[in-house]
Amino acid sequence: MTTFLGTPGVGNLRGDESFPKAARTALADSQLRHNIGHATHTIRTKRLAAVAECDDWEQLRAAGSALKQDVMARLPELLEQLESNVTRRGGVVHWARDGEEANRIVADLIRATGSDEVVKVKSMATQEIGLNEYLEAHGIAAFETDLAELIVQLGHDKPSHILVPAIHRNRAEIREIFDREMPDAGELTDDPRVLAMAARAHLRRKFLTAKVAVSGANFGIAETGTLAVVESEGNGRMCLTLPQTLITVMGIEKVVPSFTDLEVFMQLLPRSSTAERMNPYTSMWTGVHPGDGPQEFHLVLLDNGRTRVLADEVGRPALHCIRCSACLNVCPVYERTGGHAYGSVYPGPIGAILSPQLTGTTGHNDPNASLPFASSLCGACFEACPVRIDIPTILVHLRAQQVDQKRGGLPSGQDLAMKAAGWAMAGAGRFALAEKALGAGRLIAGRDHRISALPWPASRWTASRDIPEPPAETFRQWWNRTHEGDRR
Numbered sequence: 001m002t003t004f005l006g007t008p009g010v011g012n013l014r015g016d017e018s019f020p021k022a023a024r025t026a027l028a029d030s031q032l033r034h035n036i037g038h039a040t041h042t043i044r045t046k047r048l049a050a051v052a053e054c055d056d057w058e059q060l061r062a063a064g065s066a067l068k069q070d071v072m073a074r075l076p077e078l079l080e081q082l083e084s085n086v087t088r089r090g091g092v093v094h095w096a097r098d099g100e101e102a103n104r105i106v107a108d109l110i111r112a113t114g115s116d117e118v119v120k121v122k123s124m125a126t127q128e129i130g131l132n133e134y135l136e137a138h139g140i141a142a143f144e145t146d147l148a149e150l151i152v153q154l155g156h157d158k159p160s161h162i163l164v165p166a167i168h169r170n171r172a173e174i175r176e177i178f179d180r181e182m183p184d185a186g187e188l189t190d191d192p193r194v195l196a197m198a199a200r201a202h203l204r205r206k207f208l209t210a211k212v213a214v215s216g217a218n219f220g221i222a223e224t225g226t227l228a229v230v231e232s233e234g235n236g237r238m239c240l241t242l243p244q245t246l247i248t249v250m251g252i253e254k255v256v257p258s259f260t261d262l263e264v265f266m267q268l269l270p271r272s273s274t275a276e277r278m279n280p281y282t283s284m285w286t287g288v289h290p291g292d293g294p295q296e297f298h299l300v301l302l303d304n305g306r307t308r309v310l311a312d313e314v315g316r317p318a319l320h321c322i323r324c325s326a327c328l329n330v331c332p333v334y335e336r337t338g339g340h341a342y343g344s345v346y347p348g349p350i351g352a353i354l355s356p357q358l359t360g361t362t363g364h365n366d367p368n369a370s371l372p373f374a375s376s377l378c379g380a381c382f383e384a385c386p387v388r389i390d391i392p393t394i395l396v397h398l399r400a401q402q403v404d405q406k407r408g409g410l411p412s413g414q415d416l417a418m419k420a421a422g423w424a425m426a427g428a429g430r431f432a433l434a435e436k437a438l439g440a441g442r443l444i445a446g447r448d449h450r451i452s453a454l455p456w457p458a459s460r461w462t463a464s465r466d467i468p469e470p471p472a473e474t475f476r477q478w479w480n481r482t483h484e485g486d487r488r
């Protein structure tokens with residue numbers, strides 16, 4: 001096995017805007033909030049019903065979590081087993097330390113076929129490494145074939161959800177995009193069926209002419225060398241069977257030991273993602289079969305920061321993620337800001353932990369450094385996660401890392417406020433004085449009995465939340481007044 005200490009991939013996953021800034025812009029967009037609120041509410045309700053049907057849901061979650069822990073404990077061994085079995089069945093395995101290396105491998109493989117275009121199955125791993133952009137820069141056109149990915153691509157947009165990348169678009173917006181980008185689509189309406197049929201006709205031509213397909217993989221089975229893609233539209237099945245050459249880019253954490261492990265994940269994943277009892281299209285392939293399907297198969301195993309995550313005992317469970325997106329649909333922060341505010345390929349609660357871990361943060365000015373704070377720590381993500389990833393604990397762990405990183409620099413306003421509070425609370429007399437002094441806050445409270453603007457450093461607090469007016473009587477004063485008899 002190649003030495004696999006990966007470095008972060010093509011640049012940073014994020015743009016250069018921190019989450020709080022981007023979230024402010026998103027919050028001002030009422031149409032976006034409406035689109036996302038409506039969609040996540042619908043998926044959330046359906047998912048709850050699908051999960052409630054399973055009496056053994058908690059046992060399934062525990063089994064999924066245990067399987068992933070086992071995979072992480074023996075990742076090198078399982079990856080070597082996978083490599084050996086893929087090779088034995090006629091596939092070729094490539095190891096990529098980072099996104100740049102993976103992109104180069106894929107582009108070279110496509111060029112070697114003489115083709116300058118590929119069809120793609122929806123894949124988070126290829127989004128993570130910016131494969132489409134890389135291929136475009138090297139003269140190769142990549143056509144997304146998942147309906148939502150197609151909408152995003154034709155709209156020159158960015159995905160905003162792991163499972164439903166165009167969740168921020170409504171029907172009218174999608175019709176506008178299709179009208180503009182598919183001139184031969186005919187008369188379009190806002191009817192979802194009409195829009196889907198237009199996309200179908202558009203994609204069918206690509207499926208029938210493409211010689212190369214690029215996919216991700218939901219699972220790679222070590223014991224057999226089998227790869228699996230889980231999707232709902234049948235576009236994946238077309239890409240995985242029609243072209244002559246198939247190139248799969250898979251994050252190294254997606255390996256599972258045996259075929260029977262899929263029994264657990266194929267119950268957890270459909271119910272958690274699309275609220276379906278059974279996944280509509282589950283494609284599995286093992287190497288190459290003469291005269292049947294692609295005659296050339298390449299598997300690119302991608303590190304791109306994963307071994308760094310693996311080395312962190314507390315952060316490691318982020319690699320257990322099966323990309324169901326249930327945590328996004330229950331997150332109050334995601335619901336209000338949408339996925340673009342995270343600036344990361346992985347938005348929502350999982351993005352808040354995975355993106356900074358994959359790329360690392362270089363300090364407080366790194367946009368990824370703000371992601372662990374993009375959460376209310378309400379715990380809804382942990383409750384929803386089918387493989388029991390304790391996202392809130394990892395968020396707190398990443399926040400603590402940042403505080404530690406910062407030690408030695410100038411103290412922030414928050415540091416000073418905490419020090420002052422610590423000093424005041426350390427002595428009964430000082431605390432009593434502080435209580436009395438806080439009463440002055442009544443002078444600056446508004447008619448609504450709330451304080452909404454304080455001078456620096458407390459302005460950092462009141463910039464995003466207000467404070468209730470202090471009561472007219474402190475606790476001690478109340479106690480003394482009401483318990484006077486006790487002291488006699």
Ligand code: SF4
Nearest residue numbers: 321322324325327385
């Ligand atoms: S963290 Fe859990 S809930 Fe979120 S996408 Fe991953 S598996 Fe799904």
